[in-house]
Amino acid sequence: MAALPDVVPMPGLPEAVTIYEVGPRDGLQAEKAIVDTPTKIEFIRRLRETGLTAIEATSFVSPRWVPQLADAAEVLAGIGEHEGVRHPVLVPNQRGMDRALAAAATEIAIFVSATERFARENLATTVDGAIELAVPVVDRARQAGIGVRGYVSMCFGDPWEGRVPIAQVVDVVRRLADLGVGTISLGDTIGVATPGHVRALLAALDEAGIGMDRIALHFHDTYGGALANVLSGLQSGVTEYDAAAGGLGGCPFARSATGNLATEDLVWMLTGLGVRTGVDLDRLLAISTWMAGRLGRPAPSRVVQALAAS
Known part of the structure; x- marks a missing residue:
């Protein structure tokens, strides 16, 4: 059984959060070697036994763009x-x-x-064009009674454009909210966010009338700041965080993008803060260790590494 941190709450934080697990999609999409369909299915089945309540299963992107996810229908x-x-x-x-x-x-x-260059590199369009593409998709989902979540990439920095103005991000988020998108996840795609930047962006969104109940945060740990940024988000009232089991993933279309925030690292910190996640850390550790074996390398998660050595 894994050791757990001492629980020492900080005042002013949410009592509970939702962890939105992206390992099976965002985590695996960057893998160069194709992971077989039965392994992907087993990965998801094991993850949902941990207490996670939201597991992004796959993507119906063109197999030509992301061959790793060509089996989306079979996985689902x-x-x-x-x-x-x-x-x-x-x-x-x-x-x-x-x-x-x-x-x-x-x-x-x-x-x-949130940036023109990444819209061109990743979506082969413009910021306006990407939102226009989303309109009929959102409309069809709403007609079918299907929930819609939105991702906004490059909210804190872009490898080509550099600094991304906060007002620029707010504008894109507002436009998604106006379309009727439910939760909107703000992506630190290359991992350059800092806690003050996180708080400033969230304050600007709040001032623009977009409540924290509509916002999720998606951090990468490129510079080791993901957990500090989560704490800043918690202090601002955000209660949904994206993470990938074992710290898998990164964006294959963005230079400098390394792994996602590891779900284990997030659960460890939240447990120590007394914030409920509903996630069983022991089961999660076992799954990430299993998947690391399938991928043939150690899991990037610091908690996985630390507890494996203890």
Whole structure:
């Protein structure tokens, strides 16, 4: 049984948070070697036994762009439904939405960029173009009674454009909110965010009338600041955080993007703060160790590494 941190709460933090697990999609999409479909299905099945309630299963992106996720329909069919667990899928456009609906998806996520260069590199369009592409997808989802989540990439810095003005991010988030997107996840795609920057962006969103109940945070740990940024988000009232089991992933279309914040590292810190997650750390550690073995390398998660050595 894993050691747990002493629980020493900090005043003013939320009592509980939702961890939105992105390992099976965002984590695996960057892997160069194709992970077989049965392994992906087993990964998700094991993850949902940890207490995670939101596990992003796959993406209906073009197999030409992301060959790793060419088996999206097979994965979604293979995992089936599980009481109390959502299995969102990423949908890039109407063609992807067609495939997602045919595969009986019950929740989708769309993605746009806060910067023009990344919109061109990742989506082959502009910021305006990406939002225009999202409009019919969101409309169809709402007509079908399917929940919609939104991702905004490059909210804190762009490898080509450098600094990203806060007002620019607020504008994109507001436009997604106006479309009827439920939760909007702010992506620190290359891991350059700092706690003050996080707080300033969240304050600007709040001032623009976008409440923290509509916001999730998605940090990468490129410069080791992901957990500090989570704490800043907690202090601002955000209660949903994206993370990947074992610290898998990164964006294959962004230079300088390294792994996602590890779910274990996030659970460890939140446990020490007395913030409830509902996630069983022991089971999570076992799953990440298992997946690391399948991938043939150690898990980047610092908690996995520390507890494996203890």
